[in-house]
Amino acid sequence: MSDKSTRDHIVEAADQLFYHNGFEHTSFSDIADAVKISRGNFYYYFKTKDDILEAVIDVRLAKTRAMLDQWERDGRTPAERIRSFIHILITNRADIKQYGCPVGTLNAELAKLDHGSRPEAAALFMLFRNWLCKQFALLGRKRDADALAMHVLAMSQGVATLANTFQDDRFIQREVQQMDDWLALIADGEVPTSRPARVN
Helix, strand or coil, X not given: CCHHHHHHHHHHHHHHHHHHHCCCCCCHHHHHHHHCCCHHHHHHHCCCHHHXXXXXXXXXXXHXXXXXXXXXXXXXXXXXXXXXXXXXXXXXXXXXXXXXXXXXXXXXXXXXXCCCCHHHHHHHHHXXXXXXXXXXXXXXXXXXXXXXXXXXXXXXHHXXXXXXXXXXXXXXXXXXXXXXXXXXHHHCCCCCCCCCCCCC
């Protein structure tokens, strides 16, 4: 393997282990074993676990930007693009049920640790927040676009947390449908404030 591909492999393995086991509970040995390289070779690429965390966050940011760009290309309307975000809960429901949201769990763990990388990890949420804000502004909700964006983030994080707790596929499907219905009301101009309408 080239230096670059070995490094990428380390970061990919660390990303999975941080998500599945948590940053604090993942050791150098765990990552080295997953990549099947000696710890000596491992230290050639990363000196500390914080260095790996920084690389993992950078990769997640790049992947998130690429995903948002793809939604921009694929979605014909702002509502369709917002719906792509909402439907992550369906697309990734197996992982979410088992491990929670990768963005939410990382931020929560780093907050508990009062870790220095908290601002970098929070940038993952900021990417989604700013992108959703842009979509709501395009829907004609410029005045409360940020409040609506934050509400969608809050709803999705709540669903991810409870899906992880209760392991209930029907709950995920039901909540996503309610979010879809609420978004349809927003798109039709039927929700006058950022406070969500109750959908029966």
